[in-house]
Amino acid sequence: MVLGVAVVIVSIGALAGWALDDPRLRTWLPRHQPMMPVTAVALILQALAVLSVSAARQRKNASSSLPASALAAASFVITLSTLVEYATGKVFFDRLLFESAAHAMPAPFPGRMSLYTAVVANFTALACLSVSRGSRRARALTTPCAAIGGLLALLSLLGQVHGARVLLGVTRMSGMAIPSAVATLLIGISCLALTPERGILAALLRGGSSGVLLRRLLLVATVLPLGLAVLLRLGNYAELYSLTFSFSVFVLLTLVAFHVLAYLAAGVVARIEEDRVERAVLVAARAQVTAERDRARAFAEALRQHQAQLQAIADHAPAAIYIKDAEGRLVLVNRTVELAYGKPREELLGAFERDVLPRETVAVFHAHDAIVREHGLPVEVEESLVLPDGLHTYLSIKFPLPSPDGAPAMVAGISTDITEKKRFEERREFLLALQSELLHYEDPATLARLAVTRLGERIGARGAGLVLVDHAAQEVVHVREYEYGRKPLDADRFPLDVWGGTLAEIHEGHVIVIHDTRTDPRMSADHERIRGWYGVAAILMVPLFRNGAWVAYLSAYTATPRRWSDDEVKLFQAVANMTWPLYENARLVALLRDAVQARDDFLSIASHELKTPLTPLLLRLESLERATAAQPDAPYVRTVKSVLDVAKRQMRRLTDLTTDLLDATRIQAGKLSVEREEVDLVEVVRDVCQRFAPDAARVHAPLLVDAAAPVVGLWDRLRIEQVVDNLLSNALKYGPGKPIRMEVCVAAESAVFTVRDQGIGIRAEDHERIFGRFERAVSERSYGGLGLGLHIVRAIVQAFGGTICVHSAPGEGAAFTVTLPLGR
Numbered sequence: 001m002v003l004g005v006a007v008v009i010v011s012i013g014a015l016a017g018w019a020l021d022d023p024r025l026r027t028w029l030p031r032h033q034p035m036m037p038v039t040a041v042a043l044i045l046q047a048l049a050v051l052s053v054s055a056a057r058q059r060k061n062a063s064s065s066l067p068a069s070a071l072a073a074a075s076f077v078i079t080l081s082t083l084v085e086y087a088t089g090k091v092f093f094d095r096l097l098f099e100s101a102a103h104a105m106p107a108p109f110p111g112r113m114s115l116y117t118a119v120v121a122n123f124t125a126l127a128c129l130s131v132s133r134g135s136r137r138a139r140a141l142t143t144p145c146a147a148i149g150g151l152l153a154l155l156s157l158l159g160q161v162h163g164a165r166v167l168l169g170v171t172r173m174s175g176m177a178i179p180s181a182v183a184t185l186l187i188g189i190s191c192l193a194l195t196p197e198r199g200i201l202a203a204l205l206r207g208g209s210s211g212v213l214l215r216r217l218l219l220v221a222t223v224l225p226l227g228l229a230v231l232l233r234l235g236n237y238a239e240l241y242s243l244t245f246s247f248s249v250f251v252l253l254t255l256v257a258f259h260v261l262a263y264l265a266a267g268v269v270a271r272i273e274e275d276r277v278e279r280a281v282l283v284a285a286r287a288q289v290t291a292e293r294d295r296a297r298a299f300a301e302a303l304r305q306h307q308a309q310l311q312a313i314a315d316h317a318p319a320a321i322y323i324k325d326a327e328g329r330l331v332l333v334n335r336t337v338e339l340a341y342g343k344p345r346e347e348l349l350g351a352f353e354r355d356v357l358p359r360e361t362v363a364v365f366h367a368h369d370a371i372v373r374e375h376g377l378p379v380e381v382e383e384s385l386v387l388p389d390g391l392h393t394y395l396s397i398k399f400p401l402p403s404p405d406g407a408p409a410m411v412a413g414i415s416t417d418i419t420e421k422k423r424f425e426e427r428r429e430f431l432l433a434l435q436s437e438l439l440h441y442e443d444p445a446t447l448a449r450l451a452v453t454r455l456g457e458r459i460g461a462r463g464a465g466l467v468l469v470d471h472a473a474q475e476v477v478h479v480r481e482y483e484y485g486r487k488p489l490d491a492d493r494f495p496l497d498v499w500g501g502t503l504a505e506i507h508e509g510h511v512i513v514i515h516d517t518r519t520d521p522r523m524s525a526d527h528e529r530i531r532g533w534y535g536v537a538a539i540l541m542v543p544l545f546r547n548g549a550w551v552a553y554l555s556a557y558t559a560t561p562r563r564w565s566d567d568e569v570k571l572f573q574a575v576a577n578m579t580w581p582l583y584e585n586a587r588l589v590a591l592l593r594d595a596v597q598a599r600d601d602f603l604s605i606a607s608h609e610l611k612t613p614l615t616p617l618l619l620r621l622e623s624l625e626r627a628t629a630a631q632p633d634a635p636y637v638r639t640v641k642s643v644l645d646v647a648k649r650q651m652r653r654l655t656d657l658t659t660d661l662l663d664a665t666r667i668q669a670g671k672l673s674v675e676r677e678e679v680d681l682v683e684v685v686r687d688v689c690q691r692f693a694p695d696a697a698r699v700h701a702p703l704l705v706d707a708a709a710p711v712v713g714l715w716d717r718l719r720i721e722q723v724v725d726n727l728l729s730n731a732l733k734y735g736p737g738k739p740i741r742m743e744v745c746v747a748a749e750s751a752v753f754t755v756r757d758q759g760i761g762i763r764a765e766d767h768e769r770i771f772g773r774f775e776r777a778v779s780e781r782s783y784g785g786l787g788l789g790l791h792i793v794r795a796i797v798q799a800f801g802g803t804i805c806v807h808s809a810p811g812e813g814a815a816f817t818v819t820l821p822l823g824r
Contacts, residue, residue: 001054003190007047007183011040014179028178032160035179038078039113042121043183045075049128050190057194068132076125082118116156116176120184123149127191142195150188157181158229228253320394320415323401324369328352331410340385340392361385369411372398383415390565392419423567430458431574438579444586451579452554459568461556462535466583468552469496476553498534500526502541507550512541513569516561538562540569542576546584554579674716674799676823681751682707682744684717688724689742692732699736703728707744711751714823719796726789727755727816735759735813750802751820758813767806793818 017025052068735757
C-alpha cells in the first residue's frame, strides 16, 4: 500500500507539473525527459489497482478484486493503444490532457508516452491485472511480468543516472523519464509484494541462510552502484571533473565496492554461520525448554488427573475424608463432608471449621487435632456432630501429613458414621435388658405394663399402652397403660375408630407414624376430638396379629406435636415384635395353668368322691368275711370266701389308685402334708411284707428282708408305709417268679432302704423320666397302673429331705435306693 501511494504521489506530481508548467515536477533533473500525462494516468490506474488488491487482502474480501481488475484493464488498454499507435502510425488521442504536452514529443506522436515507457507500463499493467485475479493460474503471470517491467524500468533509471545514451534509447520516443522509471519500478515491486509465495520475494522471505544472505547483499548490490553513479553524475554536473575521469573513478570505486562487497559477503556468511550455530543452540535449548514444558504440562495434567481421581474416590467413599493445614483451614473435603457441614465445597475449601460448626464441636475437633500434631502419631477417637436428623457419632482416624522438613503441618482425617451402629447397639442392649426383665413375669397384664412403661420412658412419650381389639363390641381395650406422672390405668375402653383414617392401614399391617394430628390427613378431620378428649397430638401404632387376624396394637403418644425419629420407630417396632410373643406365651401359660388347676381340682374332688363310698364298702366286705368265718361248715362258705378275697383285693387296688390320685393333686398344689414321729423303718418294712405275702406267694416271688437292727427316725409312718408299699408293688409287678430283696441299714446319719428285683429292668435313658407324673417305662398294654407311684414316692422322700435313685439295665432287674435323714 505504501508503494502504491508513492506511485500515486509521483504521478499526480507530474500532472501538476504540466498543469503549473513546472519542469521540476515532471522531470526531476534538468535537461531530462519529462513524464507524459498519459503515462501519469496509466500509472495512477495501476497504483489504484494495487491499492484495491491490498485493501481486499487486508479485509479478506475476494469481491473487492473486481474494481482492481477494472483499473488494471483500463491501464492496459491505454498502454496497448500507445503501442498500436507506434506500430501503425495512427493517432487515436491528439493533444491529450494538456496543450503544452503536444510539443514534448516529435511528430507524428504529439503528447504520447515513449515507446520504451509504453512497453514497460504494458508489463506492469499485465502484472496488476493478473494479481487482481483470484485463481492461481492467473497469478502465475504476476511475478514474470512484474520482474520484466521492474528490470526494464531499473535499466532506464541507471541510464538516466549514468548518462548512458544507449540505455536511454536513440530518440526520445525510445527513452523513459526518471519519474516514469521510478513509478513503474515501484509498481513492479508492489506486484511482487502481493505475491510473496512465489518468485523473487519468496526467495527474499525464505527463512534459511540463502534468504538471509540474499536480503543482506541484494540491498548493497543495488544501492551501492546507484549511489556511486549519482555521486559521480552530480560531480560531472558541477564540472568538478570530466566524464572520462568520472568513468575511471567509477570503475575504480566499483572494484573497491565489489571487494568491499566480497568482504561484507564473507562477513555475512560468517555471521550467518554464527547465527546458524546460535540458532541451532537456541533451537536445541528451545526444544529442551519445550520438552521440559511439555513434561511439566504432562506432569501437571497427570497430577490434575490423579487429583481428580483421588477426589472422585474420596467423593464416592462412605466415610468423611478431609485435610486441614497447619492453621486449621480445610484444604480437601469430599462429598460426605459437604453433606455433613451443609455447605458446598467451594465455600468449605480455605475456610475454618469455626465458620461452619458450633463452638463446642470445633473445640473438641481442635483438641484431637492438637494431639496428632503434638505427638505426630495417628489417633482414633469418637466425635459427635449435630445434623438435621439428630446427633451423629463418628469414629475418626486422624493422622499427620508431614511437611518437607519433617514437621507435621497438616492433619488428615477419615471419619466413619457409626451412628446407626451405636443406635443399633443401644437398641439391642435395651431390648436384651427388657427381654431379660420381662421373662421374670408370668402375668400377661403385668408384663404388658412393664414393657410399655420402659418403652415410654425410653422414647420420651407422654403415654404408651397395649391395646386389645374387641371386634364384637367395635371397641378397643387398654390392657395396661403407662402415662408419665400418673398412676397406670387398668382396662379402659374406646371406640374402634378412635384414630380416624388409620383403621384401614392398621388392618393391612402398616406401622402408623403421625407427627401432628392437626396436619396429618388421616386424623386432621378428627383433630379436635382426638386432641381434646384423649390428649393425643402425635402417635405411634404397631398392629399385632394372632393367626392372621388383627387383635391388638402397641401405641405411644404425646400431648404436643413432635417428630418421631427413624430410630424411635425402629425401637418401637422391635419392642412390639418382642413383647407380643411374650405376652401371648404368658397368656397361653396362664390359660394352661388354669386348665391344669381345673383338672387337678377335678381329680381331687373325684378322688374324694370315689374314696367316700369305697370305705363303707370295704367295711361291709370285712364284716361278711367275719360272718363266713363264724360258720366254716356252711356249704356256701368256700365260694363266698374266694369271692371275698377277689373283691377285697380289687377294693384295695381301687383304694390305692384313688389315694395316688389324691396325693398327686396335693403334690401339684404343694399341699402334701407329713407329721413326724419316731418310726422304726425295719418294722414298717416287715409289716408291709407281711401284708404283701399272699400276693408274693401268688406270683412265686419270695420276699427277703435284710436288716441287722432297728432303724429309727423322725418320719411319718403312713407316708413311709406308702413309699415301701409302692416300691414293693412295683417289684412284684415287674419281677414275678424271682426273689425280691429288701435291705435296710444306717449310713452317715441317714437310713438307706433298697428294694432289688430281678425283673425286666429299665433303660438308662428312662431312669429320670419314670419319676415324673403319669410317666411309665413300659407299655400300658402289658402292665397296668396310672404312672403315679414313683412320682409320689419321690415327693414323699423329698419332703423328708431325702433322695431316691435307681440302678438298672434291661434284663438285669432294678434296684431302687431311698436315703432318708434320721431327723434326730
